[in-house]
Amino acid sequence: MPAEAPPTLVMVYSPTCPHCVAMQPAWQQVRAALRGVMPVKEYEVSELNMRAAVGRDALASIAAATTEGVPHIFVACPRSSKMVMHTGPRDSTSLMRFVVSSVRSMGTSSRRPHHGTS
Numbered sequence: 353m354p355a356e357a358p359p360t361l362v363m364v365y366s367p368t369c370p371h372c373v374a375m376q377p378a379w380q381q382v383r384a385a386l387r388g389v390m391p392v393k394e395y396e397v398s399e400l401n402m403r404a405a406v407g408r409d410a411l412a413s414i415a416a417a418t419t420e421g422v423p424h425i426f427v428a429c430p431r432s433s434k435m436v437m438h439t440g441p442r443d444s445t446s447l448m449r450f451v452v453s454s455v456r457s458m459g460t461s462s463r464r465p466h467h468g469t470s
Contacts, residue, residue: 357430359455360391364400364415364424371442372423381444386451397422427454434458 363379365372383392395403395415403412410430418426418437425438425447436454440446 358390359427359429359434359458360393360411361386361427361451362393362395362411362415362425364395364397364419364422366397366422369422375423375442378442378444378447382447382451385444385448390451390455425450427451427458429458 361382367373386392393411395412397419400412400416400419403409404416411428414428414430414435415424415426418424418435423442425442426435427438427450428435436450436457438447438450438454440450
């Protein structure tokens, strides 16, 4: 049996959404901290249904089925039904805490993220 794909941090956004634009600095800090630790994906909401319809992108399918507004952030394992939605603050510290607790709650392992000192 093949190993399950690692957990992936996903954000669905719109470039015209003020909340999405405002959280970009925090999102970029989190992306940088997770580089080499776990996959991070972004989907623009206008492209999401097209990607999901193609059927080859499991994360896009999950995001399309669960996104009601943007920004929409979650951690998911692409080949399973495991998913944890982020509902807290959108600063980099809160997002990193969310990632760590989500990975732990899924019972999967990931290398420890590097927390920058910015």
